[in-house]
Amino acid sequence: MRVYGTVSDVTLALIAHQIDATFGYAVMKPSVERLYPKYPVVFGPVLYSVPIGMATAQDNSTLRSALNIGMIKVTHDGRYDKLSQKYFSADVRCKRGS
Incomplete structure (x- = not known):
């Protein structure tokens, strides 16, 4: 397990294939898709309410x-x-x- 300081850091690590997956809030999906439109980020279903x-x-x-x-x-x-x-x-x- 790794800890990243910002959402941008973990997103870039995902894009660079330094990590295979990460935990993310579903509310992040529109921003990630807007910032990285060519990268196929897949958000799974919401598992529980926070x-x-x-x-x-x-x-x-x-x-x-x-x-x-x-x-x-x-x-x-x-x-x-x-x-x-x-x-x-x-x-x-x-x-x-x-």
Whole structure:
């Protein structure tokens, strides 16, 4: 097993046949395909859901509340969707029940 410092480093190692496979998040697929259109990178099916979250100190309920309110606002007013499409070309929101 090898550890690479960046997604670019591991992608270039894959293209150079220095490694045979790597773990990658499905959200990376559009970016990899856009950056390396001639290289046949194959992404397998999603094996499990990895929830994404923000961590705060346990006793910092003020910050946690502000973050939660902010996320609710940007999710409901369309900003989250615009950012998701801009940077990932996909809806990257965690779905309930998955």
